[in-house]
Amino acid sequence: MAELEHTVRKGEAPALIWWCMFGGPFAWACDLGFSYVLEQHTCSTGHHYVLHVITVVCAIIALTGLAAGMAAYKRVPEEANDHGVRPMDRTHFQILFGMVFSIAFTIVIIAEAVPRWILHPCQ
Amino acid sequence: MxxxxxxxxxxxxxxxxxxxxxxxxxxxxxxxxxxxxxxxxxxxxxxxxxxxxxxxxxxxxxxxxxxxxxxxxxxxxxxxxxxxxxxxxxxxxxxxxxxxxxxxxxxxxxxxxxxxxxxxxxxxxxxxxxxxxxxxxxxxxxxxxxxxxxxxxxxxxxxxxxxxxxxxxxxxxxxxxxxxxxxxxxxxxxxxxxxxxxxxxxxxxxxxxxxxxxxxxxxxxxxxxxxxxxxxxxxxxxxxxxxxxxxxxxxxxxxxxxxxWFFGHPEVYIIFLPGAAIVSTLVPVFARRHIFGHLAIVTSVVATGFLGFGVWVHHMFATGIPQMSASFFTAATLMIVLPTAVQFYCWIATIWNGRLQMKLPMLWVFGFFFVFLIGGLSGVMLASVPVDWQVHDTFFVVAHFHYVLIGGALFPMFAGLYYWVPKITGRMMNDLLGKVHFWLFFIGFNMTFFTMHFLGLRGMPRRVYTYPPEMHWGGLNMLASVGALFMAAGLIVFIVNFFQSKARGTLAGPNPWAAGSLEWATSSPPPDYNFTELFTVNGREPLWxxxxxxxxxxxxxxxxxxxxxxxxxxxxxxxxxxxxxxxxxxxxxxxxxxxxxxxxxxxxxxxxxxxxxxxxxxxxxxWPRGHSPAPRQPALEGRWSK
Missing domain, CATH: 1.20.210.10 (Cytochrome c oxidase-like, subunit I domain)
Structure with missing residues (x-):
C-alpha cells in the first residue's frame, strides 16, 4: 500500500486504479457473454444454478473494482480535486470515475439477473 | 507538473x-x-x-x-x-x-x-x-x-x-x-x-x-x-x-x-454520441457557465460506449431466440437509457443554473431535446419483447429510429453547423433564415414521423411499395408526405442561408460566441498553421x-x-x-x-x-524523402516546474 500511495502522489496510474475504472465493464461483459452462451447448456443439463453462480461471481468482480477504488481513494491527498492540473488531481478524477463505474455496472449485472429469478432457461 | x-x-x-x-x-x-x-x-x-x-x-x-x-x-x-x-x-x-x-x-x-x-x-x-x-x-x-x-x-x-x-x-x-x-x-x-x-x-x-x-x-x-x-x-x-x-x-x-448488429447497435451510438458531444459543447457556451456534472457526463459517455456493445440482440427479438436470452438484452437495453438520462439532467441543470442566451444554435439544441426524448421513449417501449413482437417491421419502428437518428444526429448537426460555420467560413449565418429553417424542419419532421407511430400501430408494414385503400392508411400517409415537403423547404432555406452568408454574411471574428474552447482562440477561418502560438491550458474551458x-x-x-x-x-x-x-x-x-x-x-x-x-x-x-525528421527531444523537462 505504501507503494500505491507513492504512485498516487506521483500521479502515475497503477494497475489498481485501472482495475477500478474497467473492472466493472469487464465483469458485466463476462456476465452477459457467459450467461448467453451457457443458457442452452443449463437448459439441457438442468444445472440451472450455473446462471446464478455467474451472476454472483461477476457482481463480486465488479465490486472488487469499487474496493480497489476505495483503497486508492484513501491515499489521495486531501487537497486533490477532480479539475486541477496536478497528476494527483487526475488520479482523483480517475478514482471517482472508477467507483461510479463499478457501482453502475454492478447494478447492470443485477438488473440482468432479475429474469433468471423469474424465467426458466428452457422457455 | x-x-x-x-x-x-x-x-x-x-x-x-x-x-x-x-x-x-x-x-x-x-x-x-x-x-x-x-x-x-x-x-x-x-x-x-x-x-x-x-x-x-x-x-x-x-x-x-x-x-x-x-x-x-x-x-x-x-x-x-x-x-x-x-x-x-x-x-x-x-x-x-x-x-x-x-x-x-x-x-x-x-x-x-x-x-x-x-x-x-x-x-x-x-x-x-x-x-x-x-x-x-x-x-x-x-x-x-x-x-x-x-x-x-x-x-x-x-x-x-x-x-x-x-x-x-x-x-x-x-x-x-x-x-x-x-x-x-x-x-x-x-x-x-x-x-x-x-x-x-x-x-x-x-x-x-x-x-x-x-x-x-x-x-x-x-x-x-x-x-x-x-x-x-x-x-x-x-x-x-x-x-x-x-x-x-x-x-x-x-x-x-x-x-x-454487433456493429449495428454501437453504430447507433456512434451516430448519437457526436450529437450529444455537440450539445455538451454548446449548452455551457450559451448558458454562460461551465457544464454541470463534467464527471457524470464523462462517466455516462464511457458507459454508453461499453453498454452499446451489449444490446445488439434486441434487433433480433423476432428471430425466435430463447426468452431468457432476450431478457438479458432487454435489461441491458433498459439500462443504457440511464447514461443518456444523466446527460439530459446535466444539460438541463447547466441551463437551469446559467444565464441562457437563446441564440440560433440553442434553438436546434432544444429541438434535439424534444425529438430525441420522444425517440428514447419509444425505444424503451421497443426494448420490451412483447411490444417489439407486435410492432416488429412496422412503421412504428421506422418512426422510432427516425426520431432517434434525426433527433440524435440531425438536430445537433444543424446546431453544430450554425455554431461552427462562422469558424469555418469566417462569416455568421443569417439568424432569421436559420429560424425559418428550424421551424419548417421541426414542424415537417414531426408531421412526417410522429404520424408513422400511428401507422405502425395500425399495422402498416415497412418496405411495402403500396397498400390497398381498404386499410385506411391513406390519410396519415398523405400527412406524412406533406410533412416531408416542409422538411425539404427547410433544407432549401438552409442551403440559401449558407451560400448567402458565405458571400455576404457579417464577419464573425475569432470568437463570435465568446466560447471557452481552444478553436475560438484563433482567427476565423483558422490559418493553415491553426495557431500562431501554442497554448497551455488552465481549466476545462481554456479561454474562460x-x-x-x-x-x-x-x-x-x-x-x-x-x-x-x-x-x-x-x-x-x-x-x-x-x-x-x-x-x-x-x-x-x-x-x-x-x-x-x-x-x-x-x-x-x-x-x-x-x-x-x-x-x-x-x-x-x-518512401522517406525530404528533410530529415526534427530532432526528438526526450522531454521538455525542467521548463515546466514552478
Whole structure:
C-alpha cells in the first residue's frame, strides 16, 4: 500500500486504479457473454444454478473494482480535486470515475439477473 | 507538473515562416495532395451533406409513392432499390461521415490546440476511400444494379439464391470502403486526442467533446471490423461460393444478423454520441457557465460506449431466440437509457443554473431535446419483447429510429453547423433564415414521423411499395408526405442561408460566441498553421479559465511542420514530431485500393492482382524523402516546474 500511495502522489496510474475504472465493464461483459452462451447448456443439463453462480461471481468482480477504488481513494491527498492540473488531481478524477463505474455496472449485472429469478432457461 | 512559466526553447515562432511551412497546396493537383485536417474535415462535411441531400431525394420519392393507396408511380423493384439506398446512404454515407469524421477531423485538432491531426495522410486516404465507396453505391443505382435487400441486407435475401446479379455485391463492397474510412479516421482522432493535447489539458480537464470523440474512436475500432467481416463473408458467399450463410451446407443465417448488429447497435451510438458531444459543447457556451456534472457526463459517455456493445440482440427479438436470452438484452437495453438520462439532467441543470442566451444554435439544441426524448421513449417501449413482437417491421419502428437518428444526429448537426460555420467560413449565418429553417424542419419532421407511430400501430408494414385503400392508411400517409415537403423547404432555406452568408454574411471574428474552447482562440477561418502560438491550458474551458499571463509553448520549430507531443494522461510535453506534408500518394493509394476492391466484386483474383498496384503506391507513400525528421527531444523537462 505504501507503494500505491507513492504512485498516487506521483500521479502515475497503477494497475489498481485501472482495475477500478474497467473492472466493472469487464465483469458485466463476462456476465452477459457467459450467461448467453451457457443458457442452452443449463437448459439441457438442468444445472440451472450455473446462471446464478455467474451472476454472483461477476457482481463480486465488479465490486472488487469499487474496493480497489476505495483503497486508492484513501491515499489521495486531501487537497486533490477532480479539475486541477496536478497528476494527483487526475488520479482523483480517475478514482471517482472508477467507483461510479463499478457501482453502475454492478447494478447492470443485477438488473440482468432479475429474469433468471423469474424465467426458466428452457422457455 | 504545474504551469507557471513559458517553455523557452531556442527557436522563436515566426508567423510568416509558419504560413510558409504549413501552407496548403493550391491548384488542381494541390487539391488531391492536401492533407491538412481543416481541408479534409470540410470535404467530409460537404461530401456527406451532398449524400444527405441525395438520400433526401430518395426519401421524397418514397413519400411520393406512399402518399396515396394503390399508387404506381414507382414500381416495386425500383422502390426496393430506393429504400435500400436511402437507408444505406443516410447511415453509411451521411450520418457517420458527417458526425464522426467531418466534425471530428475539423474540430478535434483545433480543440486540442495542435496544428494538424495525427497521421494526416491516413486521414486524407480515409476521405478518398469514402468518396469512392459512396460513388460505388450510387453508380450502381444509376446502372440499374442498385442494392435492393434493405440497408442491413439480411441473408438469405441478399444471398446468391434470392438476389442474383451484382446488386448486393455493390452494397457489400460499399461497406468495406466506408468502414475502412471510419477506421482510418478513428485511429487519427484517437491518436490526436491522446498525444497532441495542449499542455495542461489533463485527462480530467479534457473537454467533453474530446472524451466523446475518444470513446467513439474506440467504438469504431471495435465495431466496424464486425460489419466488414460480415459484408466480406456475404461477398464470398456470392462470388466464390462459400457457404457461411447457407444452412443447407452448415452455414447459419443468424450468424449474419449477430455480426451485423454487433456493429449495428454501437453504430447507433456512434451516430448519437457526436450529437450529444455537440450539445455538451454548446449548452455551457450559451448558458454562460461551465457544464454541470463534467464527471457524470464523462462517466455516462464511457458507459454508453461499453453498454452499446451489449444490446445488439434486441434487433433480433423476432428471430425466435430463447426468452431468457432476450431478457438479458432487454435489461441491458433498459439500462443504457440511464447514461443518456444523466446527460439530459446535466444539460438541463447547466441551463437551469446559467444565464441562457437563446441564440440560433440553442434553438436546434432544444429541438434535439424534444425529438430525441420522444425517440428514447419509444425505444424503451421497443426494448420490451412483447411490444417489439407486435410492432416488429412496422412503421412504428421506422418512426422510432427516425426520431432517434434525426433527433440524435440531425438536430445537433444543424446546431453544430450554425455554431461552427462562422469558424469555418469566417462569416455568421443569417439568424432569421436559420429560424425559418428550424421551424419548417421541426414542424415537417414531426408531421412526417410522429404520424408513422400511428401507422405502425395500425399495422402498416415497412418496405411495402403500396397498400390497398381498404386499410385506411391513406390519410396519415398523405400527412406524412406533406410533412416531408416542409422538411425539404427547410433544407432549401438552409442551403440559401449558407451560400448567402458565405458571400455576404457579417464577419464573425475569432470568437463570435465568446466560447471557452481552444478553436475560438484563433482567427476565423483558422490559418493553415491553426495557431500562431501554442497554448497551455488552465481549466476545462481554456479561454474562460486561463490566467492573463498564461504561459505559451515556444520552441516548436516553424521551418518544418512540427507539433508538440504530450503524454496521454497528464498532457505533459514529451517530444516534438514532424508532421508528414502534402502528398499525392494517399490519393493514388485510394485509387489502387478501390480498383482492387471493385475488381473483387467481379473476380476473386481482383484481390490478388489488385494488391500489386496497392503495394506499389504504399511504397511510394512510405518512401522517406525530404528533410530529415526534427530532432526528438526526450522531454521538455525542467521548463515546466514552478
Amino acid at each position: 504545474a504551469i507557471s512559466e513559458p517553455i523557452v526553447l531556442p527557436h522563436a515562432t515566426d508567423e510568416v515562416r509558419l504560413a510558409r511551412t504549413w501552407a496548403q497546396p493550391r491548384g488542381f493537383w494541390g487539391w488531391f495532395m492536401n492533407v491538412h485536417h481543416t481541408a479534409i474535415g470540410v470535404r467530409f462535411m460537404v461530401t456527406s451533406f451532398i449524400f444527405f441531400l441525395l438520400g433526401g431525394v430518395l426519401a421524397a420519392m418514397i413519400r411520393l409513392q406512399l402518399s396515396r393507396p394503390e399508387n404506381h408511380a414507382i414500381g416495386p423493384d425500383l422502390y426496393n432499390q430506393i429504400f435500400t439506398i436511402h437507408g444505406s446512404t443516410m447511415i453509411f454515407l451521411f450520418a457517420v461521415p458527417m458526425m464522426f469524421q467531418g466534425f471530428g477531423v475539423y474540430v478535434v485538432p483545433l480543440i486540442c490546440g495542435t496544428r494538424n491531426i495525427a497521421f494526416p495522410r491516413l486521414n486524407a486516404f480515409s476521405y478518398y476511400i469514402y468518396v469512392v465507396g459512396g460513388l460505388l453505391l450510387w453508380v450502381g443505382l444509376f446502372l440499374k444494379t442498385g442494392a435492393d435487400a434493405g440497408w442491413f441486407a439480411y441473408t438469405p435475401l441478399s444471398g446468391p439464391q434470392f438476389t442474383p446479379g451484382k446488386r448486393s455485391d455493390f452494397w457489400a463492397q460499399m461497406i468495406t470502403f466506408t468502414e475502412v474510412s471510419a477506421l482510418g479516421v478513428a485511429i487519427c482522432l484517437a491518436t490526436t486526442i491522446l498525444r497532441q493535447r495542449a499542455p495542461g489539458m489533463t485527462l480530467n480537464r479534457m473537454p467533453i467533446i474530446l472524451w466523446e470523440k475518444l470513446v467513439l474512436s474506440f467504438m469504431v475500432i471495435f465495431a466496424m471490423p464486425a460489419v466488414m467481416v460480415v459484408s466480406s463473408m456475404l461477398l464470398m458467399d456470392r462470388t466464390i461460393n462459400t457457404q457461411f450463410f447457407n444452412p443447407a451446407n452448415g452455414g447459419d443465417v443468424l450468424l449474419y444478423q449477430h455480426l451485423f 479559465d486561463n490566467a492573463p499571463n498564461q504561459p505559451i509553448v515556444s520552441g516548436v520549430r516553424d521551418d518544418i511542420p512540427e507539433v508538440l507531443i504530450t503524454n496521454s494522461l497528464d498532457s505533459e510535453p514529451q517530444h516534438k514530431d514532424e508532421m508528414p506534408g502534402a502528398s499525392i500518394w494517399p490519393f493514388l493509394t485510394s485509387i489502387t485500393v478501390s480498383i482492387a476492391f471493385i475488381w473483387s466484386i467481379f473476380s476473386p483474383w481482383g484481390i490478388a492482382y489488385g494488391a500489386i498496384p496497392v503495394v506499389i503506391t504504399l511504397i511510394g507513400w512510405l
